[in-house]
Amino acid sequence: MPTTGHTIKAFDQDLDRLRASIAEMGGLAEAAIAGAMRALIDRDVNAANAVIENDARLDALEAEVERQAVQVIALRAPMANDLREVVAALKIAGVVERMGDYAKNIAKRVHAIEPGADLQPLSLLPEMARITGDMVRMVLEAFIRRDPEQATQVSERDRAVDDFYNSIFRTLLTFMMERPQSITAATHLLFVAKNLERIGDHATNVAEMVYFAATGTHLAEREKGGDPARG
Structure with a gap:
């Protein structure tokens, strides 16, 4: 079937709808991360419940992106660069949905921590959450703009998330040894x-997808920091 101006315009509109759905998913995931952390800091069970309930919207959007992507492939038969972008959108939707699941898991910890628990090390977590939220926002912007340079910047920021996790792990381990009564609460933290560390990893995975969709080449593999939990 010959390509016409009408076909190209329709395909561009299809891509715009896909990008809009992915952008909405990214905004919801970023808001879920921030909302879960606020609920944890404030020990606000109602706010935690709102994060948990809102996760259903992310699930629905993932299904919508999948439907849109399959329809585009079936009707438009995109090639090369266009096909890479559609496939990237399909994969990214699944990853962003998992980010939302991690935020939901954080919100669930609010219910599990006893009201009078000593959460002194909690002060270390908000900055880690801020960085991961920024990574989610930046990587989805990179996808919308087809910007491989910004995707590379997101990948590089994951090192800071890893460093935060390693520092928090050691701090919590020391805290539990000094205050055995805090072990349950510290374990939740x-x-x-x-x-949060896994959200950062997923944002990096999306960055790799964005980079490949935009350039057709793979982003250089980043060396990860060691996980102290693995020895």
Whole structure:
């Protein structure tokens, strides 16, 4: 079937809809991370419940992106660069949905921590959450703009998230040894830090997809920091 101006315009509109859905997912994931951390800091169960309930919107958007991407491939038969972008959108939607799941997991910790628990090390987590939220925002902007340079910057920022996780792990370990009564609460905080670290990893995975979709080449593999939990 010959390519016409009408076909090209329709395909561009399809891509715009895909990008808009991905952008909405990214905004929801970033808001979920920030909301879960606020709920944890404030020990606000109602705010935590809101984060948990809002995750259903991310699930629905992922399904919508999948439907849109399959339809575009079936109807438009995109090639080369265009096909890479559609496939990237399909993969990115799944990764962003998992980011939302990690934020939901953080919100669930609010229910698990006893009201009177000593959460002194909690002060280390908000900055780590801010960086991961920024990575989510930046990498989705890179996808919308097809910007490989910004995707590279996101990948490089993951080192800071890894460093935060390693520092928090050691701080919490010391805290638990000095205050055995705090072990349960500190363990919940450790899971929060691990969830944030995984969000950073997923943002880096998206950055790699964005880079490949934009350039057709793979982003150089980044050396990760060691996980102290693995020895």
